[in-house]
Amino acid sequence: MKRIPIIGLMIYGFLAASASLSSIPSAQAAGVTASGKPTDTVDGVKFLRMEDGAAVYEVGSGCYQFCSGK
Numbered sequence: 001m002k003r004i005p006i007i008g009l010m011i012y013g014f015l016a017a018s019a020s021l022s023s024i025p026s027a028q029a030a031g032v033t034a035s036g037k038p039t040d041t042v043d044g045v046k047f048l049r050m051e052d053g054a055a056v057y058e059v060g061s062g063c064y065q066f067c068s069g070k
Contacts (some may be wrong), residue, residue, distance in 0.1 A: 019061070021052040026068035032057075034064050 024032045032055050034042040044060035055068070 012016050020059050021031070021048070022059050022066070024051050024057065024066050026054060026055045027053070031055075031069035032033040033067050036065070036067075 004069050026032050029039070029047050029050060032039050034057075036046045037054075039047055039057065042064070044062050045064065046058045048056045048058055049054070
């Protein structure tokens with residue numbers, strides 16, 4: 001899986017049958033949304049851990065808009 005750093009707001013997509021790790025800068029995972037919804041309610045988005053001031057997610061194929069409060 002390729003790790004993609006994301007700063008602030010970003011819209012991106014992944015090819016079918018693929019997955020990627022995405023780092024979203026945030027003080028806490030609860031401050032991150034995907035496509036306007038809490039990340040734990042979005043199919044294809046799985047929270048893995050907090051690392052170096054960022055929430056790390058495994059993201060499946062599809063198009064997502066991530067936003068963090070920080």
